[in-house]
Amino acid sequence: MWARALAGIGPGFLLSAGLVGLFTWMLPGPWQDTLVPGLIAFFVVWIGVMGASFQFSSGKRAWAWLGGLAAVTLGALWLLQWLQWLG
Known part of the structure; x- marks a missing residue:
């Protein structure tokens, strides 16, 4: 149980940041306009x-899935920035 809780806190934090970052990047307008709604959405x-x-059957599965998804979302943000598609 503790391993799953820590997976939600650690990699879950990074996954949430990546998801909200990708979503707010797609919104029209400058990034300053999405800052406050993005912060509120991040916590949700x-x-x-x-x-x-x-919902995972074990802590190892939770860490693997959440860590992998966090790496994918943050990698996508990094790639978009490297391609200079992000401001």
Whole structure:
């Protein structure tokens, strides 16, 4: 149980940041206009990810899935920045 909870806190935090970052990047307008709604959405998404981490059958699976998805989302943000598609 503790491993799943920590997976929701650690990699879940990074996954939530990546998801909200990708979503706010797609919104029209400058990034300053999406800052406050993005911060509010981040906490909602993070709570959802923390709750979903308890649906995994083991802590190892939670860490693997959440860590892998966090790496994918943050990697996508890095790639978009490297391609200079992000401001």
